[in-house]
Structure formats: C-alpha cells, structure tokens
Amino acid sequence: MKDEALLFQIQALVDNELSPDEIPGVLAKIEGNYEYRDEYTQLLQLKSRLARVPFPSPPTPWYEPFETRIQRKILMVLGMITGILGLGVMVARSLLQSLQPETSGGTMLLGTGFILLGLSFFFFLGHALWYTWEETKSKSYREIIR
Amino acid sequence: MDLNPYIPRLYKALYLMVQNEQDASDLLQDTLLRAYEKSSYYDPAQPLYPWLLTLGRNIARNHFRKKESHLGSIPEELEIQSPYLNPEENLLRDEESRHLMQAIENLSPEHREIIELKHFQECSYQEIGTILELPPGTVMSRLYYARKELGKILSEGR
Numbered sequence: 001m002k003d004e005a006l007l008f009q010i011q012a013l014v015d016n017e018l019s020p021d022e023i024p025g026v027l028a029k030i031e032g033n034y035e036y037r038d039e040y041t042q043l044l045q046l047k048s049r050l051a052r053v054p055f056p057s058p059p060t061p062w063y064e065p066f067e068t069r070i071q072r073k074i075l076m077v078l079g080m081i082t083g084i085l086g087l088g089v090m091v092a093r094s095l096l097q098s099l100q101p102e103t104s105g106g107t108m109l110l111g112t113g114f115i116l117l118g119l120s121f122f123f124f125l126g127h128a129l130w131y132t133w134e135e136t137k138s139k140s141y142r143e144i145i146r
Numbered sequence: 147m148d149l150n151p152y153i154p155r156l157y158k159a160l161y162l163m164v165q166n167e168q169d170a171s172d173l174l175q176d177t178l179l180r181a182y183e184k185s186s187y188y189d190p191a192q193p194l195y196p197w198l199l200t201l202g203r204n205i206a207r208n209h210f211r212k213k214e215s216h217l218g219s220i221p222e223e224l225e226i227q228s229p230y231l232n233p234e235e236n237l238l239r240d241e242e243s244r245h246l247m248q249a250i251e252n253l254s255p256e257h258r259e260i261i262e263l264k265h266f267q268e269c270s271y272q273e274i275g276t277i278l279e280l281p282p283g284t285v286m287s288r289l290y291y292a293r294k295e296l297g298k299i300l301s302e303g304r
Contacts, residue, residue, distance in 0.1 A: 008286040011293070015264070017271050046293055046300075050265040053243045058157035059171045 002035060010036060014043040072127060079123030086116030147185050149178055152195055155267045156202055162262055163206045173209060177202040195269065196276040249299040257292035264289055 009026045012018045018026060030036045093109035156177060161170040180201050181188075188197050250258055263269045263277060275285045 004287075008283075008290055011286065011290050012271075015271070042297060043293065046297055047265070049242070049246060050261075053246055053266070055158050055161060055266070056167050056170075058153050058174060 002039070006036065007039060010040050011043055014040065014047055072130065075123050075127040075130070079120050079127060082116045082123060083120035086113050086118075086120055089113035089116060147181070147188070147194075149181060149194075149198070152198055153178075155195065155269075156198055158266050159199055159262075160202055160206060162266060163203070164209065169209065169213075173202065173205055176205050180205065193270075193273050193276055195267075195273050199267075199277060246300070249296055252299050253292065253295055256288065257295050260285075260289050260292045261296060 006026070006029060009018065009022070010030060013023065013026050013030075030040050089109055090113040093106055093113060096109065097106050153174065157170060157174050160173045160177070161167070164170050164173060177198065181198055184201070188194065250261055253261065260274060260278070263274050269277065271282055271285050271289075274280070274289070275282055278285070280288065
C-alpha cells in the first residue's frame, strides 16, 4: 500500500514545487523503495512526453523587430554619447571660466558643446521619428486604434 | 504591469480553446488590451496569470458565441514541423503528439483541465488553485489522479 502523501510529494518534486529543505527527505524515500522509484520515473516520463507536444509560437509584437534593429541602437548610442560629451564640454567650459576667467578658448568650448548637444538632439529626434513611422505603418497597431 | 512573461502561456491556453492560430492571436491581442484597460481591477496580492486567464476565457467565450465554433477536436498545431528535426523524426513526433492529445481528449473534463493547466500552461499549484478555486491539497490530489488516468489511457492505447 503506497503512502498517498508521499506520492503527492514525489509529484511535487517532479513539478519543482517542493521547498529545498523537503527535497533530500523525499529523494531518500524514493531511493529506498522501488515502488516510489517507479512512480517517480513514470511521472518524469509523462512530463517529458507532454513537454514535447508542439504548439505554435505566439505572434511577435509589431515593435519587436524595430526594438532589435541595429540602426535604432546606433541612433540611441550616438545620441547618448554626444549628449554626455556635450554636457561634459559645457561643464568643463563653465569650470574653466569660473576658475580662470582670463583663459582663452572658452568660446571654442562653448561652440563644441552646442554642436555636440545639437547632434544628440538630432539623433534622438531621428530615433523618435523613425519609431513613430514604424508604429503608424504597423497593421496591428492601426487595428488596435480602430 | 509587465504581461510579456505570461504571453506564451496565455497564447497556448487560447490556442487550446480555439484551435486556430489566427483566432488565438486575435484573442491574445484582445486579452492583453483588456488587461491593460482593466488593470485597476487586478489585486497585486494574487498571482497575475489566473486573472489574465479569466479575461482570456471570457473573451474566448464571446468569440465562440459570435462564431458558433466548437471545442474538442485535435489541435492543428500537430502539423507544425520543428526545424530541428528531420522529416522522419517530425513524423514520429507528430504521431506521438496526436496520440497524447487523443489520450487527453479521453480524460474527464476535470482531469483534462488540470493537465492542460499544469503541462501546457505551466501553472504552479498556487495558480491552479486560484483558477479552479481549489485548496492546495485538492490540486495535488486531482493532478495526481489525472496523471494516473492519462498514464492508464496511454498504456492501454485507447
């Protein structure tokens, strides 16, 4: 006569539903009794057979190909790099001006900072516009809006 | 509310109900949209998947009412060919899957439901308990006897 509570524990072991401290006890009982070993094997086999039943994959979201596109990543990275550099140059220029007001080259730094921040703005703008364009051309998106 | 981790499970559940890829995709989209609309009704103390599945089932029921479709035949997913297997292996796997799905069809509705929840939708015991409104002990017992019944049907080759 098999112990029903132990059978349920063996099943929970197969389903990864046992807590870590319960596992050694159940494994010891399985090892010590061929009937429970057989039960464990049968449950594992059934689980494995059912796991092989094929199902179609869910549809990929419309934005997924865009998210993984390399051009999009390049625009984001360039936007971030130029933005950080631009801010760095502006901060350096401010520090330089406050510490050594007489130093020449402040205007050049200011210009460089503006250019870098401008580039960053255009990279981010390009990314946002492209995203919007991808969004509006998506059939699923239009269907949801409708 | 991040629903992405639940999409594959929900899609399988919807696919098992409608047994058609296009309808399952449409229902999935409707369910996700409804989940975002009704997110204020979700109790974060409870597991998310049972709530999502309830939404999906209600939407699928409406779909059935509209289409006057029916449940119960063998899913056409069995025709899907794995790119990793050669044609002979695919054929064997299809045969095996068909045999398994037929065995599941022969289970009692209660047992079929719990097997689908556990094996195809990968629900935890807690999630199954919430979905079927059963205490944990009953979940374990019903699942165990469902597996036993399935094993028996498979070994008899019914």
